[in-house]
Amino acid sequence: MNGDPGDRREIPEIKLPNLDPAVLQRALAVLAVVVVAVTSFYTVGPEENGLVLRFGKFERVTDPGLHFKLPFGVERVMKVPIQRQLKEEFGFRTVRSGVRSQFSTSPYADEANILTGDLNAALVEWVVQYRVIDPYKYLFRVRNVGDTFRDINEAVMREIVGDRTVNEVLTVGRAEVAMVVQQRVQELCDQYDTGIQVEQVVLQDVNPPDPVKPSFNEVNEAQQEKAKLINQAQSEYNQIIPRARGEALQTVREAEGYALERINRARGDSARFVALYQAYAKAPEVTRRRLYLETMNDILPGVERKVVVDGDLKSVLPLLDLGAARGGEAR
Amino acid sequence: MKIGSIILAVLVLVILSSSVYVVKETEQVIITQFGKPVGDPVVTPGLKFKLPMVQTAHRFDKRFLEWDGDPNQLPTRDKRFIWVNTYARWRISDPLLYFQRLRDERGAQTRLDDILDGETRNAIANYDLVEVVRTSNREPEQGDLVAEEQVTLDPIAAGREKIRLEILHNAQQRTTDLGIEILDVQFKRINYVDEVQRKVYERMIAERRRIADRFRSEGQGEAMRIRGEKDRDLLEIQSEAYRQAEELKGDADATATEIYAAAYGRNAATQDFYGFLKTLESYPEVFDGKSTLVLSTDGDFYRYLTDVDGK
Numbered sequence: 288m289n290g291d292p293g294d295r296r297e298i299p300e301i302k303l304p305n306l307d308p309a310v311l312q313r314a315l316a317v318l319a320v321v322v323v324a325v326t327s328f329y330t331v332g333p334e335e336n337g338l339v340l341r342f343g344k345f346e347r348v349t350d351p352g353l354h355f356k357l358p359f360g361v362e363r364v365m366k367v368p369i370q371r372q373l374k375e376e377f378g379f380r381t382v383r384s385g386v387r388s389q390f391s392t393s394p395y396a397d398e399a400n401i402l403t404g405d406l407n408a409a410l411v412e413w414v415v416q417y418r419v420i421d422p423y424k425y426l427f428r429v430r431n432v433g434d435t436f437r438d439i440n441e442a443v444m445r446e447i448v449g450d451r452t453v454n455e456v457l458t459v460g461r462a463e464v465a466m467v468v469q470q471r472v473q474e475l476c477d478q479y480d481t482g483i484q485v486e487q488v489v490l491q492d493v494n495p496p497d498p499v500k501p502s503f504n505e506v507n508e509a510q511q512e513k514a515k516l517i518n519q520a521q522s523e524y525n526q527i528i529p530r531a532r533g534e535a536l537q538t539v540r541e542a543e544g545y546a547l548e549r550i551n552r553a554r555g556d557s558a559r560f561v562a563l564y565q566a567y568a569k570a571p572e573v574t575r576r577r578l579y580l581e582t583m584n585d586i587l588p589g590v591e592r593k594v595v596v597d598g599d600l601k602s603v604l605p606l607l608d609l610g611a612a613r614g615g616e617a618r
Numbered sequence: 619m620k621i622g623s624i625i626l627a628v629l630v631l632v633i634l635s636s637s638v639y640v641v642k643e644t645e646q647v648i649i650t651q652f653g654k655p656v657g658d659p660v661v662t663p664g665l666k667f668k669l670p671m672v673q674t675a676h677r678f679d680k681r682f683l684e685w686d687g688d689p690n691q692l693p694t695r696d697k698r699f700i701w702v703n704t705y706a707r708w709r710i711s712d713p714l715l716y717f718q719r720l721r722d723e724r725g726a727q728t729r730l731d732d733i734l735d736g737e738t739r740n741a742i743a744n745y746d747l748v749e750v751v752r753t754s755n756r757e758p759e760q761g762d763l764v765a766e767e768q769v770t771l772d773p774i775a776a777g778r779e780k781i782r783l784e785i786l787h788n789a790q791q792r793t794t795d796l797g798i799e800i801l802d803v804q805f806k807r808i809n810y811v812d813e814v815q816r817k818v819y820e821r822m823i824a825e826r827r828r829i830a831d832r833f834r835s836e837g838q839g840e841a842m843r844i845r846g847e848k849d850r851d852l853l854e855i856q857s858e859a860y861r862q863a864e865e866l867k868g869d870a871d872a873t874a875t876e877i878y879a880a881a882y883g884r885n886a887a888t889q890d891f892y893g894f895l896k897t898l899e900s901y902p903e904v905f906d907g908k909s910t911l912v913l914s915t916d917g918d919f920y921r922y923l924t925d926v927d928g929k
Binding site for chain 2: 397402408426428434446449452478479480496505509517519523549553564568585587591
């Protein structure tokens, strides 16, 4: 609040009494002119409005620039920065703002500690940006507008958060909370005639209370772990199943190959047989004998031991030492 | 002569200065004459006049004034101890009454302490904690929570707003004869006392653990399901391939057999010829160097060895 009157009165310097009265008179006149000039003009900054009071009564609002008012404290000026966007912080304070601002939170934990509708607790930090739109109300209708505005904000945020679950406040409901708080704060500002317009309510960090934080993190970790386990199993699946599909296809293709071969061979064999038989049928006796003799001719030279017995001999076996035939088979 | 005029000037100044007074935008004034109030309160700002010396101007604030209660530790109906911090906005609606009853703002603040703290205490003691915290029975948004984590809230009967209005209403009635109008009462802060707070934290931690355990076991369950699916799919794929392969082979074998049968079994002669041929074909494989052959001269091959006619 700018309660500082805009004008400054010059304290007249007391001249030494041994001066010529005429000089003194002239000096006093000059001084009077200076005082009038200084107390009659004032400037209003580009972001401000000036409110002129005559004997304490509000007279007029003046825009930025150089202005005239009645001198000697008859009219006084109060200035309100109506163009400037003002800001209040709750639950933390910006210690040093800049590119990398520093924040302090711990002393303001009480401000941020709010009960939720499911009777849990959450630490809510928020910022309210506002402007003075009615400088008259802002200056004259409410004592301690700053404190009043802070009180309104704290009460409203608790009212709104108190109507939501901790989960809503921490996650899904953040934007909605900010929106409703803004509306409600504006309502109360209007009701109290503060002349303030709320531009924006921004929820900053919304956290579970410190002692509970690790367990909230644990939930996050568990969620990640769940995803990890599922991914691992999925990747195992992906490693094995496509390969098995390929192998299965291989087996089937091989079987198809087998089938083709088998049938082709059957066809080939039978064609050959048929051809052979047709030739054979023309002279069966001779061909049969020829085939037989050819075969015998082929195999007999390879057989090491051959015993030829007379057909009249009834039994030849007693004569043979079959054991000496190197374990060979007797036919 | 000169001294007399100076005295006169000073006297005029004193009288003038005590008969003129300024009422600021934020003020209202009542005039008393020897302690007795005279006339209506002056509520418009500007330069005003009164009788010098005998009348006194008493200034009061015209604005909305603040009342900020001390945090009180109060029990709710369900025997929970909470810190309750309220604030109120009030104004002096009847400066004369106010002046008579309370004299100044210190007196007013003390009375407001009594009234508002008392009404707050009464109201809080009449309701369960949840009624003080919540305002409505709105359905909470659940977001992406699984069914078992979702919070259902017990319905409330009154709610914060109603309790607040109750306090406001009761307090307003008690301040009308004080020249005070209470505009608004709000719960600024409501919090558990430390001891309860700890228990609440413990409960929250247990709740989170439960949810975390759920996630883990869900993850494990899901992983097992996928592994099971993998085993099942693997066996299905392999056995399906085996089945197809065997069917193909069986069909081929059957076809081949039919083809052979058609060729070899056309009539008795082909059957005989096949038997003959197959037997001959197998001889070279059956006999090797180690075999001993005992052949009778009755046989076809050696029959000419003993008889040129083969008889």
